[in-house]
Amino acid sequence: GTIFFSGCPLQCVFCQNEPISHQGRGKAITPEHLRALCFQLIDQGAHNINFVTPTHYTHVLLDVLREPLPVPVVWNTGGYEKLETLRALEGKVDIYLPDLKYLNADVAQRYSAAPDYPEVAAVAILEMFRQVGPVRFDENGMLQSGMVVRHLVLPGAHKDSLRLLNWLADNFSPEDIRLSLMSQYTPPAGIAIRELQRPIFTYEYRKACERAEELGFLGYTQQRSSADAAYTPPFDGTGL
Numbered sequence: 001g002t003i004f005f006s007g008c009p010l011q012c013v014f015c016q017n018e019p020i021s022h023q024g025r026g027k028a029i030t031p032e033h034l035r036a037l038c039f040q041l042i043d044q045g046a047h048n049i050n051f052v053t054p055t056h057y058t059h060v061l062l063d064v065l066r067e068p069l070p071v072p073v074v075w076n077t078g079g080y081e082k083l084e085t086l087r088a089l090e091g092k093v094d095i096y097l098p099d100l101k102y103l104n105a106d107v108a109q110r111y112s113a114a115p116d117y118p119e120v121a122a123v124a125i126l127e128m129f130r131q132v133g134p135v136r137f138d139e140n141g142m143l144q145s146g147m148v149v150r151h152l153v154l155p156g157a158h159k160d161s162l163r164l165l166n167w168l169a170d171n172f173s174p175e176d177i178r179l180s181l182m183s184q185y186t187p188p189a190g191i192a193i194r195e196l197q198r199p200i201f202t203y204e205y206r207k208a209c210e211r212a213e214e215l216g217f218l219g220y221t222q223q224r225s226s227a228d229a230a231y232t233p234p235f236d237g238t239g240l
Contacts, residue, residue, distance in 0.1 A: 001046025001071070003037070005054045010078050010112045012101075013193055031063040038064070042071055047142055048095065050074040058085055065092040072144055075128075079121035080114065086127045094145045096128035101152065103167055104160045110193070111154075125149065126171065134176035143178075148219065150180040151208075156195040158204035162211050169215040179219035181205075181212055 029037075038049050048071050054061055055077060065073060072094035079098040100121055102108040108117035128147050135146030149168060153161050168179070183205040187197050209221055 001038070001041040001048055002050040002052060002076075003034070003041075003054075004052045005057050008053050008078055009055065010080050010101075010114055010117070012112045013110075013191065013196065031060050034060070035064045038069055042069070046071060048072040048074050050076050050097075052076040053078065055081060055085060058088060062088060062092070068092075079124055080117055081120070081124040083123060083127055086124060086131070090131050094132065095143060096125075096132055096147045097150065098125055098128060098147070099150045099152070100125060100164055100168070102157075102160055103164045104157075107157055107160055111196075122167070129172065129177065134173075135178055146177065148178040148180055150182060152182045152185055153200050153205050153208045154185055154196070155198050155200045155204065158200070158207050161204075161208045165208065165211045165215055165217070168217070174216035175218065177217075179212055179217040181208055181219065181221050183222045 041049065049069055051061060051074065054075065073092065074095045074097055075089065075093040076097045077099070079100055081098075098121070101112070101117060103118045103122075105115040105118055109115040114120075125147070132145050132147055135148075136144050138144050151161060151164060165179075168174075168177070183200060185196075185200055187199065191197055212219075212221075
């Protein structure tokens with residue numbers, strides 16, 4: 001039950017979805033049609049409705065979500081959110097799925113031209129948790145509410161990953177959230193930044209996983225084989 005909205009506010013140098021978000025691809029629909037599509041997905045067996053990179057359509061989604069859906073609503077975001085946006089969503093989102101990309105402002109500037117990303121994302125993630133509280137699962141183990149924080153370990157930046165994990169442990173009880181620690185970074189063709197021209201080393205990801213385990217986090221890790229171009233969609237609209 002995933003609905004994509006192109007156009008991430010962060011223009012990260014390693015992001016490969018530029019053809020979708022900058023070439024006007026997509027289909028214009030009304031809020032009523034989008035709400036109907038949500039129910040079509042639910043009728044097909046969707047366990048949740050997952051809005052991906054939806055922030056710039058918040059005004060539309062507030063209308064779509066004017067009445068609760070019968071399955072959890074997921075807000076799938078890069079973490080670069082304003083407090084006023086999140087507060088408008090209170091009571092309408094069941095599961096927040098934010099990235100926490102960086103805690104180092106220099107890294108955030110170099111890779112996303114957003115030196116304020118660590119500050120903005122930290123405040124946003126605290127607000128997300130305030131709204132939804134600790135994770136809650138149903139009798140089948142399906143997440144019904146709560147927050148899952150994603151972090152992509154980047155080449156040469158694993159020390160920032162360790163600081164980031166420490167920040168999470170300082171601000172949340174590890175059992176209250178879930179952590180998705182990703183190793184899937186795949187260098188895009190033609191990237192100019194030298195340290196991003198390679199996948200992460202095994203030891204970089206292992207260090208992050210070990211720190212997460214030491215801190216008591218539960219959640220999800222990836223096999224190193226996930227860092228493969230075969231898993232990267234063409235992002236050219238094929239199949240849409």
